[in-house]
Amino acid sequence: MLEELKRRVYEANxxxxxxQLVTFTWxxxxxxxxxxxxxxxxxxxxxxxxxxxxxxVLIDLxxxxxxxxxxxxxxxxxxxxxYKAFPEIGGIVHTHxxxxxxxxxxxxxxxxxxxxxxxxxxxxxxxVRNLTKNEIDEDYETNTGNVIVEEFRRFQKDVLSVPAVLCxxxxxxxxxxxxxxxxxxxxxxxxxAKMAYRTELINPGVKEAPQELIEKHYMRKxxxxxxxxx
Amino acid sequence: MLEELKRRVYEANxxxxxxQLVTFTWxxxxxxxxxxxxxxxxxxxxxxxxxxxxxxVLIDLxxxxxxxxxxxxxxxxxxxxxYKAFPEIGGIVHTHxxxxxxxxxxxxxxxxxxxxxxxxxxxxxxxVRNLTKNEIDEDYETNTGNVIVEEFRRFQKDVLSVPAVLCxxxxxxxxxxxxxxxxxxxxxxxxxAKMAYRTELINPGVKEAPQELIEKHYMRKxxxxxxxxx
Amino acid sequence: MLEELKRRVYEANxxxxxxQLVTFTWxxxxxxxxxxxxxxxxxxxxxxxxxxxxxxVLIDLxxxxxxxxxxxxxxxxxxxxxYKAFPEIGGIVHTHxxxxxxxxxxxxxxxxxxxxxxxxxxxxxxxVRNLTKNEIDEDYETNTGNVIVEEFRRFQKDVLSVPAVLCxxxxxxxxxxxxxxxxxxxxxxxxxAKMAYRTELINPGVKEAPQELIEKHYMRKxxxxxxxxx
Amino acid sequence: MLEELKRRVYEANxxxxxxQLVTFTWxxxxxxxxxxxxxxxxxxxxxxxxxxxxxxVLIDLxxxxxxxxxxxxxxxxxxxxxYKAFPEIGGIVHTHxxxxxxxxxxxxxxxxxxxxxxxxxxxxxxxVRNLTKNEIDEDYETNTGNVIVEEFRRFQKDVLSVPAVLCxxxxxxxxxxxxxxxxxxxxxxxxxAKMAYRTELINPGVKEAPQELIEKHYMRKxxxxxxxxx
Numbered sequence: 001m002l003e004e005l006k007r008r009v010y011e012a013n014x015x016x017x018x019x020q021l022v023t024f025t026w027x028x029x030x031x032x033x034x035x036x037x038x039x040x041x042x043x044x045x046x047x048x049x050x051x052x053x054x055x056x057v058l059i060d061l062x063x064x065x066x067x068x069x070x071x072x073x074x075x076x077x078x079x080x081x082x083y084k085a086f087p088e089i090g091g092i093v094h095t096h097x098x099x100x101x102x103x104x105x106x107x108x109x110x111x112x113x114x115x116x117x118x119x120x121x122x123x124x125x126x127x128v129r130n131l132t133k134n135e136i137d138e139d140y141e142t143n144t145g146n147v148i149v150e151e152f153r154r155f156q157k158d159v160l161s162v163p164a165v166l167c168x169x170x171x172x173x174x175x176x177x178x179x180x181x182x183x184x185x186x187x188x189x190x191x192x193a194k195m196a197y198r199t200e201l202i203n204p205g206v207k208e209a210p211q212e213l214i215e216k217h218y219m220r221k222x223x224x225x226x227x228x229x230x
Numbered sequence: 231m232l233e234e235l236k237r238r239v240y241e242a243n244x245x246x247x248x249x250q251l252v253t254f255t256w257x258x259x260x261x262x263x264x265x266x267x268x269x270x271x272x273x274x275x276x277x278x279x280x281x282x283x284x285x286x287v288l289i290d291l292x293x294x295x296x297x298x299x300x301x302x303x304x305x306x307x308x309x310x311x312x313y314k315a316f317p318e319i320g321g322i323v324h325t326h327x328x329x330x331x332x333x334x335x336x337x338x339x340x341x342x343x344x345x346x347x348x349x350x351x352x353x354x355x356x357x358v359r360n361l362t363k364n365e366i367d368e369d370y371e372t373n374t375g376n377v378i379v380e381e382f383r384r385f386q387k388d389v390l391s392v393p394a395v396l397c398x399x400x401x402x403x404x405x406x407x408x409x410x411x412x413x414x415x416x417x418x419x420x421x422x423a424k425m426a427y428r429t430e431l432i433n434p435g436v437k438e439a440p441q442e443l444i445e446k447h448y449m450r451k452x453x454x455x456x457x458x459x460x
Numbered sequence: 461m462l463e464e465l466k467r468r469v470y471e472a473n474x475x476x477x478x479x480q481l482v483t484f485t486w487x488x489x490x491x492x493x494x495x496x497x498x499x500x501x502x503x504x505x506x507x508x509x510x511x512x513x514x515x516x517v518l519i520d521l522x523x524x525x526x527x528x529x530x531x532x533x534x535x536x537x538x539x540x541x542x543y544k545a546f547p548e549i550g551g552i553v554h555t556h557x558x559x560x561x562x563x564x565x566x567x568x569x570x571x572x573x574x575x576x577x578x579x580x581x582x583x584x585x586x587x588v589r590n591l592t593k594n595e596i597d598e599d600y601e602t603n604t605g606n607v608i609v610e611e612f613r614r615f616q617k618d619v620l621s622v623p624a625v626l627c628x629x630x631x632x633x634x635x636x637x638x639x640x641x642x643x644x645x646x647x648x649x650x651x652x653a654k655m656a657y658r659t660e661l662i663n664p665g666v667k668e669a670p671q672e673l674i675e676k677h678y679m680r681k682x683x684x685x686x687x688x689x690x
Numbered sequence: 691m692l693e694e695l696k697r698r699v700y701e702a703n704x705x706x707x708x709x710q711l712v713t714f715t716w717x718x719x720x721x722x723x724x725x726x727x728x729x730x731x732x733x734x735x736x737x738x739x740x741x742x743x744x745x746x747v748l749i750d751l752x753x754x755x756x757x758x759x760x761x762x763x764x765x766x767x768x769x770x771x772x773y774k775a776f777p778e779i780g781g782i783v784h785t786h787x788x789x790x791x792x793x794x795x796x797x798x799x800x801x802x803x804x805x806x807x808x809x810x811x812x813x814x815x816x817x818v819r820n821l822t823k824n825e826i827d828e829d830y831e832t833n834t835g836n837v838i839v840e841e842f843r844r845f846q847k848d849v850l851s852v853p854a855v856l857c858x859x860x861x862x863x864x865x866x867x868x869x870x871x872x873x874x875x876x877x878x879x880x881x882x883a884k885m886a887y888r889t890e891l892i893n894p895g896v897k898e899a900p901q902e903l904i905e906k907h908y909m910r911k912x913x914x915x916x917x918x919x920x
Contacts, residue, residue: 114331114335115400115401116401187253195332195335198328198332201431203336203337209335210399212363213360213361216370220370227304228274230273
């Protein structure tokens with residue numbers, strides 16, 4: 001079933017080690033088929049060099065395995081919460097990419113210090129709150145998704161304008177219209193996290209980029225008047 | 231037309247990922263043909279591994295496409311301003327190379343801390359001011375070039391002695407007598423930005439290199455009495 | 461003798477340069493055969509690209525060479541002390557991996573700042589005390605092991621829950637049920653050391669991850685109710 | 691002449707980009723033939739991938755080219771001063787390797803924080819004083835060597851026990867009994883410079899490693915009672 005979807009999700013997963021975003025099996029990518037509502041996702045704990053399109057696991061939005069010999073990623077419930085809450089999301093990626101994870105461990109949102117960030121992410125990448133002990137004990141992965149949704153709604157953030165989040169003491173999730181776009185945003189996030197880290201060490205009193213510059217760069221690449229690319 | 235120029239610009243562009251100065255399509259190189267005043271430049275948003283010499287776009291100094299199937303780099307107007315203001319410049323490169331961009335985001339000029347820097351760049355690499363909201367809204371890329379020109383004139387800096395600039399909250403531009411030399415200066419800049427960053431972390435009270443040492447090293451490689459190389 | 465053991469230890473050693481944990485010959489891996497109590501270990505000072513399974517040295521737990529043309533790693537007595545004190549350890553790795561060694565040189569234990577760490581290591585990675593002059597002069601490598609054992613017993617740490625240690629002003633040792641698992645833990649340690657370093661630079665006042673999150677992640681991958689992987 | 695010497699010097703030079711110690715042509719290695727007093731050295735400004743054993747330049751200790759089509763490295767006079775002052779040195783390397791150069795730019799000696807350093811370098815790597823304007827103007831490269839010699843004599847440092855130096859605002863020189871050993875010491879220096887940098891950022895109040903540990907590790911690898919290796 002959905003061979004094309006599984007192939008795309010396989011390829012998105014293989015991009016993660018290629019872009020040096022994962023060590024061992026510390027990441028996963030998924031994509032939803034809008035027609036059927038089924039999601040293809042990486043199997044749990046399988047090394048990247050043993051993956052193939054057929055090993056991708058198909059699940060429905062209740063988390064049931066519809067097709068596949070393997071157990072899905074243990075982060076699968078987080079993916080499901082995000083797909084359900086934000087129908088505009090087509091693909092999701094989770095990694096422990098080292099710079100973004102360092103910001104998550106520091107418990108700090110990543111400010112928008114320049115146009116590299118503004119080209120793809122509108123404003124800061126939020127670091128959401130820790131889960132409570134109850135949230136962790138009861139349904140950890142589902143509640144990880146719930147906290148992301150809660151924070152995006154509270155701050156009225158648009159998920160396609162801010163396609164990345166940091167889970168405190170854990171690591172990043174990114175998303176996009178497809179799994180390929182979610183991977184792209186993971187690479188962008190890691191690059192921005194790296195440069196924001198160095199920016200603050202070079203100038204501890206640094207301020208965010210001016211709002212008009214953020215606006216300009218985001219709009220060069222997004223919206224009706226975008227003029228970047230072909 | 232100008233096949234040799236397009237080949238050189240193609241090769242200069244391909245050096246950018248080779249030297250790890252660009253992620254995705256975040257960079258561009260151009261070169262001007264002094265006889266015709268035409269400029270070959272990378273097409274906008276085309277991945278590096280899909281480039282070929284024929285895909286380079288030829289433009290005139292009014293920004294009109296003279297030859298090519300693709301739209302030129304969105305930073306093209308900045309290149310044009312620099313070629314017009316400084317006829318001694320033959321090639322220009324823009325990247326978001328991570329260390330130089332971190333300095334640009336920090337809003338700080340890169341001091342000359344040693345001979346690696348002094349061998350190629352005479353004195354600090356200036357970080358120019360932010361554009362005003364008007365400058366951004368009216369003609370962002372042209373005004374990016376205008377601000378660079380304004381600052382170089384204000385500080386009476388010679389563009390071939392200081393072949394690099396940081397645009398605040400954005401990233402670096404470098405240049406040289408050819409696109410190959412502009413790429414070379416991008417590599418030098420990134421290396422100097424990296425070492426200056428670490429130099430300040432090792433010794434927060436560090437001073438610039440002594441003027442006589444800067445002078446000596448710059449003159450070993452430049453001017454009538456240069457004696458480096460064959 | 462024990463060809464399979466020597467092959468596994470050879471492969472574990474070859475993983476160390478592959479994961480960029482060693483420069484030159486600065487590392488060694490060993491594994492114990494539980495049936496015979498014999499240990500296969502890297503020969504001292506032999507470059508990795510000259511290794512082969514046959515060059516692994518077989519030693520007994522008194523440190524006598526039982527088979528092999530080469531002298532064993534000079535750190536062999538440390539390995540022996542650990543195998544004797546902790547029968548649950550099957551493999552040991554020592555490296556000078558740069559981030560973990562920087563923490564060891566700084567004389568600081570690595571706090572658990574997030575789930576990457578908690579997934580594999582329960583609580584901080586301890587930095588044990590310096591050896592006294594007497595301990596160094598009398599039997600340096602044996603006493604290196606003795607100090608590790610002393611500190612793990614004093615803090616009642618379980619070696620399989622905390623499969624890594626920092627020797628002050630020296631570098632890390634890691635272990636596991638096999639040499640392969642010890643290598644895996646060396647990679648994990650280096651990654652956690654890197655992210656902890658950046659975490660503290662991003663937020664100098666950062667606190668350890670909440671206990672309930674550490675608990676949850678460790679138990680996702682370990683113990684009776686583990687549910688990560690296939 | 692001296693084909694074997696030129697081959698060894700060629701190979702030493704080629705190790706510099708392999709170990710990522712040089713960008714472009716920013717480095718050079720030489721070795722002296724003790725029988726003839728002739729030195730083989732890299733030609734000035736020739737890219738590494740265009741080098742061959744025949745392109746090495748043979749010079750005498752007065753700095754005259756004895757054989758070779760190319761001009762020798764512009765740092766040749768520094769090499770000569772060191773060979774003349776310290777007959778126990780057989781090979782010399784100069785690079786702008788980024789971590790060691792950052793310490794040189796910061797004007798700080800690299801303290802011995804651990805055994806990685808102590809295994810090869812006895813005590814701190816000294817950062818020598820800046821040259822005066824006169825020293826720079828009169829004979830820069832020769833005086834660079836003179837200042838190194840002056841400082842090693844003043845501190846009664848043995849050049850084979852401390853086979854590395856930082857020239858302030860410039861970069862490192864290393865040496866050894868052969869050009870291969872000098873390259874080895876360049877790699878060691880860069881690794882120690884990197885870890886010392888991180889060590890100080892992790893623990894700003896850190897102290898040098900205890901003297902007895904330094905002594906022990908240096909003596910494990912050097913002197914009559916060395917027992918590391920085969």
